[in-house]
Amino acid sequence: MEQIASRPSPDQVPLLKVENITKTFGAVQALRGVSFTLERGEILALVGDNGAGKSTLVKIISGVYPPTSGQIFLNGQVCTFDRPAAALAAGIETVYQNLALIEELDVADNVYLGRETTRWGVLGRWLGILDRPSMRRHTAQALGQLHIKIPAPTLAVRRMSGGQRQAIAIGRALTWGRELLILDEPTAALGVDETEQVLRMIEELRATRGLSFLVISHNMQNVYRIADKVVVLRQGRHVATLRKEETTVEEIVAYITGAKESAFN
Ligand SMILES: Nc1ncnc2c1ncn2[C@@H]1O[C@H](COP(=O)(O)OP(=O)(O)O)[C@@H](O)[C@H]1O
Ligand SMILES: [Mg+2]
Known part of the structure; x- marks a missing residue:
């Protein structure tokens, strides 16, 4: 046969x-x-x-x-x-060298950039009403799981260090379930300590999430x-x-x- x-x-x-x-x-x-x-x-x-x-x-x-x-x-x-x-x-999620984070937006807005959650379904999407509380809650949760120490999801990105920014960009990729x-x-723009944090984050994400x-x-x-x-x-x-x-x-x-x-x- x-x-x-x-x-x-x-x-x-x-x-x-x-x-x-x-x-x-x-x-x-x-x-x-x-x-x-x-x-x-x-x-x-x-x-x-x-x-x-x-x-x-x-x-x-x-x-x-x-x-x-x-x-x-x-x-x-x-x-x-x-x-x-x-x-x-x-x-496939790509984090480009310049990171493409918007300086004036806060962490949650950056994580959701281009994929914002809107309130009130289709009508809300059409009117562009963002569900900020839910975005912030979700972001804090996702970044928390990654042990990324971000002062607050409401802090503007321009007030953050290079390592924190890299972490947010990686966190954004992870929030959307990339493999x-x-x-x-x-790590090109980072100091020694921050480079170490980012390398550890990569190693840990491979080990814990494959x-x-x-x-x-x-x-x-x-x-x-x-x-x-x-x-x-x-x-x-x-x-x-x-x-x-x-x-x-x-x-x-x-x-x-x-x-x-x-x-x-
Ligand atoms: N959009 C483009 N138009 C014309 N030439 C390009 C373009 N992008 C890259 N190149 C050329 O292709 C080659 C490889 O570039 P690149 O991929 O940026 O190298 P690397 O990232 O390794 O420094 C270079 O000679 C570069 O000038
Ligand atoms: Mg290049």
Whole structure:
């Protein structure tokens, strides 16, 4: 009797699979064929010198640009995100380097930005009446669970430190139940203590909630500490994928600078 092939269950396929992605902007070849997989609960660091193509790759994964060629799979399904909202709806939340928090708004308003809860259903939505008490309650609850110490959900973001802002941005992603968080240089603007808090938050969220992270960073010590896997880009080329336990900071840097040739050819 013939065996009917069953579909792979969600935990047998990688959460994210990037296959042979290329991107050209006019004469510039920003990406020349990048492939990697990100397993559920994995922390992947994307590294490379300025202009290597990191931000372009993240923008393709998060639906800002279409790739010139290649495919993205999420939970085994091919994805063609034609806009950021499509990636968001699929469970991919991206925290860009500038964070996109609105300085004058309070914490709750920032967490709910663009997805505000309105009172009185359809009519309220149409009139734009926000249910602030419920938004604040929900925000305080969500951030509280993350051990993010925010003075009060009613405090304007401009009065907060860099670490608190990063935490709010991550908290916003979590409030909406994402499974993949993409963080572009999450600690670049932070001091030593705040960097430590953000790194701990990433490690804890992976451990307690099984969240997956794709992190861009220039700080090799941080990368080496939190990443399970490191993908190195150089001038748009994918030059190495290294498992943390099989590499060193020196080797990662050698691939970034070109002192070490691509592992793939
Ligand atoms: N929108 C764009 N138009 C034209 N060229 C771009 C655009 N975005 C990025 N590039 C070019 O693509 C290359 C990779 O850039 P980027 O992805 O920003 O690198 P990284 O984030 O690693 O510093 C660079 O040569 C950059 O100038
Ligand atoms: Mg960049």
